[in-house]
Amino acid sequence: MIKQRILITGALGQLGVSLIRVLSKRSDTYILATDINAPKEEIDVDFECVNALDTNRLEELIVQQKIDCIYHLAAILSAKGEKNPFQSWHVNVNSFQVTVELAIKHKVQRVFWPSSIAVYGEDKNPINAPQQVDMNPLTMYGVSKLACEKLMIYYHQKFNLDIRSLRLPGVLSSDPAGGGTTDYAVEMVQAVKNGKDYTCFLAPQTELPMIYIDDVVIAIEQLMESNLSNQERAHSYNIMGFSLTPAMLESQLHKMGYPAEVHYAPDYRQQIAESWPRTIQDQFARDHWGWAPQFDLEKSIKQMTP
Ligand SMILES: NC(=O)c1ccc[n+]([C@@H]2O[C@H](COP(=O)([O-])OP(=O)(O)OC[C@H]3O[C@@H](n4cnc5c(N)ncnc54)[C@H](O)[C@@H]3O)[C@@H](O)[C@H]2O)c1
Structure with a gap:
């Protein structure tokens, strides 16, 4: 018996493919995956090619x-977004607006939408950045995510929309990453694992918060299933697994017996990384819905290098 009927936008990205792998195992859940691109391989759930800006087609499907229940994942990430900031704002904010409008109109019970540590900015590379602080993001991606965090609170207050959110750090996974500033970590593991040298686009000591994909999926499931008070719902919750520099990752890979070399050639993404926190506080998530990461760096890399 089907208890929940989920639509996912941007379902073929780094987060979407892992989320589908887990959600598709539930016997009581129907999943409709959508993305602007067609899948390269077969996926286990129903799929429709849809632009997340296409209100009419999404409405028909809903x-x-x-x-x-909607998981709205479609977005243009930080590094890719800086190449076309107008397009980045257009896709990130307007697809959020489309999702929310349809969710309210059709009384969708719950929406999940991920924000990012890109909302932080101004204070150069703070350690242990608090959940709530003045934010002046450097990238259009960060500006668009911060705008949607504010919109999320507005729609929650105005229409009592149950929209839930995680403010994610860089995500490590075996699946390719889609154009963010923390993608170096996924790329380095893939290259070194295949015996290839890797040239990293961030400097060796650039420290950023990271999380393993399985922890992200666990956190999404926990957050979506929690009984949260009205006040608790209106957050985009910080979560992180561990802090990481490219040099730490290189050394961990060498320790695990991978000999390939890493070279460093920082580019425009270095400035973006330096505007983000080195670590973030995730106490609200721990207190409100029991968040606790299960993967440290070593365990994450072992999963990625079976
Ligand atoms: N991966 C990370 O490190 C990270 C960190 C923080 C937040 N997030 C957020 O998580 C969400 C998913 O990120 P991801 O890493 O899977 O990104 P990704 O780039 O790997 O995937 C995004 C997917 O969205 C699709 N897409 C882009 N524009 C679209 C449109 N107009 N209509 C429909 N689909 C469209 C792309 O084809 C892609 O499959 C995003 O909102 C992102 O901002 C990701």
């Missing part, structure tokens, strides 16, 4: 499939 009605036809009696969708009661």
Whole structure:
């Protein structure tokens, strides 16, 4: 018996493919995955090619499939977004608006939308950045995520929309990353694992918060299933697994017996990374819905290098 009917936007990205792997194992859940691109390999759930800005087509699907939960993942990430900031704002903010408007109109019970540590800025590379602080993001990606964090609170207060959010750090996974400033970590592991040298676009000592993908999926499931008070819902919750520099990752890979060399050639992404916190506080998530990471760096790399 199907209890929940989920629509996912941007479902073929780094987060979406892992989320689908886990959600598709639930026997009581129907999943409709959507993305602007078609899948390169077969996926286990229904799929439709849809632009997340296409209100009419999304509305048809929500009605036809009696969708009661939306995971809105479609976005243009930080590094890619800086190449076309107007497009980045357009996709990130307007697709959020489309999702929220349809969710309110069709009384969708719950929405998940991920924000990012890119919302931080101004204070150069702070350690242990608090959940709430003045934020002046450097990138259009960060500006668009911060705008949507504010919109999320607005729609929650105005329409009682149950929209839940994580403010994610860089994500490590075996699946390719999609154009963010922390992608170096996924790329370095893939290259070194295959015996290839890697040239890193960040400097060796650039420290950023990271998380392993399985922890992200666990956190999404926990957050979506929690009984949160009204006040607790209106957060984009900071979570992190561990802090990482490219040099630490290189040394961990060498320790695990991978001999390939890493070279360093920082580019425009270095400035973005330096505007983000080195570590973030995730106490709100721990206190409100029991968040606790299960993967440290070593365990994450072992998963990525079976
Ligand atoms: N991966 C990370 O490190 C990270 C960190 C913080 C937040 N996030 C957020 O998590 C979400 C998913 O990120 P990801 O890492 O899977 O990104 P990704 O780039 O790997 O995937 C995004 C997906 O969205 C799709 N997409 C882009 N524009 C679209 C449109 N107009 N309509 C429909 N689909 C479209 C792309 O084809 C892609 O499959 C995003 O909102 C991102 O901002 C990711």
